[in-house]
Amino acid sequence: GAVVSQHPSRVICKSGTSVKIECRSLDFQATTMFWYRQFPKQSLMLMATSNEGSKATYEQGVEKDKFLINHASLTLSTLTVTSAHPEDSSFYICSARYGGGVTDTQYFGPGTRLTVL
Amino acid sequence: AQSVTQLGSHVSVSEGALVLLRCNYSSSVPPYLFWYVQYPNQGLQLLLKYTTGATLVKGINGFEAEFKKSETSFHLTKPSAHMSDAAEYFCAVSGAAGNKLTFGGGTRVLVKP
Numbered sequence: 494g495a496v497v498s499q500h501p502s503r504v505i506c507k508s509g510t511s512v513k514i515e516c517r518s519l520d521f522q523a524t525t526m527f528w529y530r531q532f533p534k535q536s537l538m539l540m541a542t543s544n545e546g547s548k549a550t551y552e553q554g555v556e557k558d559k560f561l562i563n564h565a566s567l568t569l570s571t572l573t574v575t576s577a578h579p580e581d582s583s584f585y586i587c588s589a590r591y592g593g594g595v596t597d598t599q600y601f602g603p604g605t606r607l608t609v610l
Numbered sequence: 611a612q613s614v615t616q617l618g619s620h621v622s623v624s625e626g627a628l629v630l631l632r633c634n635y636s637s638s639v640p641p642y643l644f645w646y647v648q649y650p651n652q653g654l655q656l657l658l659k660y661t662t663g664a665t666l667v668k669g670i671n672g673f674e675a676e677f678k679k680s681e682t683s684f685h686l687t688k689p690s691a692h693m694s695d696a697a698e699y700f701c702a703v704s705g706a707a708g709n710k711l712t713f714g715g716g717t718r719v720l721v722k723p
Contacts, residue, residue, distance in 0.1 A: 499653070527710060536700060536713045537654075586653050588711075596661075599711060601646070601653040 495591045496520055499602035506577055507610055514572045514605045516587030522567035523589035527599060528560075531584040543570040577609045612637045612703045614714035622720045629688040631717050633675075633701035636682060643684040644702040644711065645675055654700065660684065671695070696721045 496519040529537040542550045549562035561573040588599040617632040646654040658669025665677040702711040
């Protein structure tokens, strides 16, 4: 149980284009999902918290107009990188909140590697 | 506010030897603590977590960690390293079980035959 998938696993795009990444909770409903960014050999940095049916909450320094997040259902959140540039190249990982109370835990997707040429 | 410090960005152990990964945290509220493992080009897999209760927590793959409030530590151990333990390990803290996580810098484990 508590499986999270991401699609695509890898994407290469040209500078200036937009890329959409999907995060799905496969066997549970997640009212809250999180989006992280990870640079090579570095830790994960939280970008935003995605709540089903409401606007995402972005961390300080993250451009909400560049990284559009939509959490349209209890099993799907999407991250769209708009007008991508080479500096947006990174490994993007989502997680979904599962359980309740002290059992509440984040389960992570396998990640999406974005390369912007 | 929370923060996590992982001592040692790289750890090298021999197969069969003890694995010890250090994690210290700071938190203004009672912490929820986690250890995750990441294999190359993959997401994170939960190894174990501490929320409340018993301070010695056992996880998957033979790992365990002990919450020591007085030392603000949550070190991860495994008695005998296996080649498959070679990966990146992240310690994380949150103010509640499902809230946003703050990660440490990670420790890369190399297992020598």
